[in-house]
Amino acid sequence: MIFPDYRGRRLRQNDNFRALIRETSISPAHLVYPLFVMPGKGVREEIPSMPGVFRVSVDQLAKEAKECMGLGVNSVILFGLPDKKDSKGSGAHAKDGIIQRSIKELKNTAPNLTVCTDVCLCEYTSHGHCGILIGEVVDNDSTLEVLARVALSHAQAGADMVAPSDMMDGRVAEIRGILDENNFPMVPIMSYAVKYASAFYGPFRDAANCAPQHGDRKSYQMDPANVREALREATLDVEEGADILMVKPAMAYLDVISRLRDEFDLPIAAYHVSGEYAMIKAAAAKGWIDETKVMHESLLSIRRAGADIIITYFAKDMARLLNG
Ligand code: PBG
Numbered sequence: 001m002i003f004p005d006y007r008g009r010r011l012r013q014n015d016n017f018r019a020l021i022r023e024t025s026i027s028p029a030h031l032v033y034p035l036f037v038m039p040g041k042g043v044r045e046e047i048p049s050m051p052g053v054f055r056v057s058v059d060q061l062a063k064e065a066k067e068c069m070g071l072g073v074n075s076v077i078l079f080g081l082p083d084k085k086d087s088k089g090s091g092a093h094a095k096d097g098i099i100q101r102s103i104k105e106l107k108n109t110a111p112n113l114t115v116c117t118d119v120c121l122c123e124y125t126s127h128g129h130c131g132i133l134i135g136e137v138v139d140n141d142s143t144l145e146v147l148a149r150v151a152l153s154h155a156q157a158g159a160d161m162v163a164p165s166d167m168m169d170g171r172v173a174e175i176r177g178i179l180d181e182n183n184f185p186m187v188p189i190m191s192y193a194v195k196y197a198s199a200f201y202g203p204f205r206d207a208a209n210c211a212p213q214h215g216d217r218k219s220y221q222m223d224p225a226n227v228r229e230a231l232r233e234a235t236l237d238v239e240e241g242a243d244i245l246m247v248k249p250a251m252a253y254l255d256v257i258s259r260l261r262d263e264f265d266l267p268i269a270a271y272h273v274s275g276e277y278a279m280i281k282a283a284a285a286k287g288w289i290d291e292t293k294v295m296h297e298s299l300l301s302i303r304r305a306g307a308d309i310i311i312t313y314f315a316k317d318m319a320r321l322l323n324g
Helices: 007-011 015-020 058-071 098-109 140-157 171-181 199-207 228-240 251-263 274-285 291-305 315-322
Strands: 031-038 044-047 050-057 075-080 114-119 161-164 190-195 244-248 268-272 309-312
Touching: 007 015, 031 058, 031 098, 031 315, 044 199, 050 058, 050 199, 050 274, 058 075, 058 098, 058 315, 075 098, 098 114, 098 140, 114 140, 140 161, 140 171, 161 171, 171 228, 190 228, 190 251, 199 274, 228 244, 228 251, 244 251, 251 268, 251 291, 268 291, 274 291, 291 309, 291 315, 309 315
Parallel strands: 031 050, 031 075, 031 309, 075 114, 114 161, 161 190, 190 244, 244 268, 268 309
Antiparallel strands: 044 050
């Protein structure tokens, strides 16, 4: 005889019961909002492929911070568009560089905001690669020293956390070393430990004007086909001193988030990237999907897979929804 299983159905009969047995939740405190900062004054321009996301000048940051914190989104991650680029990406560690000024502005105007910074060279190099080139090839080891200088300059400007996204081998150890030597042992490293060579970064590369001028990032970013490699990358970063491990992109890599969650006890972050945002926005603009519901379901799925932290361009919209 077959007994139908009514247990699930009994427990799912109304909203309150559903909430009672719900396994996963999101709160605005889990979300990190990316901010793109550009030169100029009074600038606030919408990024064409990312509707609702703006590049702003440093003087606009206080307003952005206030809006985020008012919604309960207490963390941001900064990306900079420098005045000028060069082959070595020196704008990335300039004392008065765009990010260094942005950090100071935010710390002065919103001291309780958690300010994370993306540590990479691609926005600052004329060739658009994430490291120093020898010929046409990114040279891992000479890039490390530059990345460490970038991270240190962010810490000196007051950053709460640095997030290296370049994918060079050994950069977490190098950055940890320089931060410790310079009396910043309390600045954590959120490592983009598992960053795939993904086509989902397209809109970001428009936004930050950092598409590689030749070749691609496959020599330093990961093959989307691999998950065991993700565990090796993450293990190295843990050994080198990473405090938080990130998986990027998110939706197409939920299995990777889940594997990392099982294998490591560090906090896990997931980056719901520009292309993931743009797809939802575009389909919603056509009236083909319900933007709010798809946003919620997407971010919830990322949490269910095991992410503690979600970096997302939807952070403010999601917080508005959660706050009712
Ligand atoms: C810099 C960087 C990229 C993103 C975050 N940091 C671009 C890239 O690696 O090509 C992408 C973020 C997004 O698509 O939203 N290395």
